[in-house]
Amino acid sequence: METKPQNSLLKRIQGTSGADVEDLECIICTDLLWKPIACNNCDSLYCSQCIKNWLVKSPENCPHCQNYAERRCSPFVIKQLAKLQFACINQPNGCPEIIGYEALEKHEIECSYKLQQCSGCHLTVLEKELAKHEDNCESIRLTCSECNVTYSRCNASSHTENICLREQLRQFRQNSAAYKQHQAQIIEQQNSTIQSLQQEQAEITNRLTAQLERQKVDIQKHEMKIEEHSQQLKQLPNKFMSK
Ligand SMILES: [Zn+2]
Ligand SMILES: [Zn+2]
Ligand SMILES: [Zn+2]
Ligand SMILES: [Zn+2]
Ligand SMILES: [Zn+2]
Known part of the structure; x- marks a missing residue:
């Protein structure tokens, strides 16, 4: 997945270990390069998602040299990016982690300081506290195992x-x-x-x-016909005799 972290990466940098951040920016999104690839003609670097979106609108048109040909990003750039350390995207929710560039995506997928919505009261709570919250939330819907009727936990005593x-x-x-x-x-x-x-x-x-x-x-x-014929037959000798 070529998803880019939502919040500015540049603003979340916590340490550079001597890497020159200015050389590691994408001229399309003006943020730090994310999964970069390069133009083979002018050596410009772009986030792969940024240049992909760009080329949909203007095919083969490099934003810098107007003649885009893709090549892999140089190992030097990858090495520079790998030196950078970031605050987790969920730092405002309390995540204390400082993570290297290459481990950032995995951490943020698994980070337990993401916010989740309670299915009962619709408040946002930390993912890691959601189960505990829902176990006690008065607005959570419960289902009666006898009659299958649902009601909020706060109305349970009236059932x-x-x-x-x-x-x-x-x-x-x-x-x-x-x-x-x-x-x-x-x-x-x-x-x-x-x-x-x-x-x-x-x-x-x-x-x-x-x-x-x-x-x-x-x-x-x-x-009737048979009767008729037999009558006629009976009369036959008489006819001969009468001649
Ligand atoms: Zn970009
Ligand atoms: Zn170019
Ligand atoms: Zn985190
Ligand atoms: Zn709740
Ligand atoms: Zn019931």
Whole structure:
């Protein structure tokens, strides 16, 4: 991460061990170099984040020579920076540490003098004291393990056993009402399924009955024709004889 410490590094220098700080400034942010890289054409030094932001707006344009080509920072500069000692960014909150350039980032990530907000009263307290504060803060929300209702610690005494039992009863009623409603829905669905099955069955019966009727009529017609033919057959000899 190329994050730059928020407060001016220059103002927090506690010792230089002979390093010339003026040669170690970034001309973009005018603060001390942070994770520096250099322009290969003019040897200007920049914080890597500063030049990155700069090049987004004007690509390949070195702020000094207008022709940027990146190279690594010289070991000499790294050595000079490493000589510097700083007050922790959390010194105003009481951190007493004096830290070397190379250890600064790690310390400030882990420093226990950072401020944190209490989730109850929203006051800012030191990170290292937050747990102790929240254990006693009257505004911290607590959750009843019996009924899951939440309340501020300062109202804990008003969540009496009586109130808790009533709340549990209310939740029980609410749940059983919801359960009944759910069951009613299931029954309704099943009824409509049965209804549509019955309807389907009735349609099939009607169709089959109609088919059967048509077949009966056909059979009757055939029988009549057979009757007709046999009558004609019976009359045949008579016809011959009458000739
Ligand atoms: Zn810079
Ligand atoms: Zn340049
Ligand atoms: Zn610190
Ligand atoms: Zn609090
Ligand atoms: Zn409760």
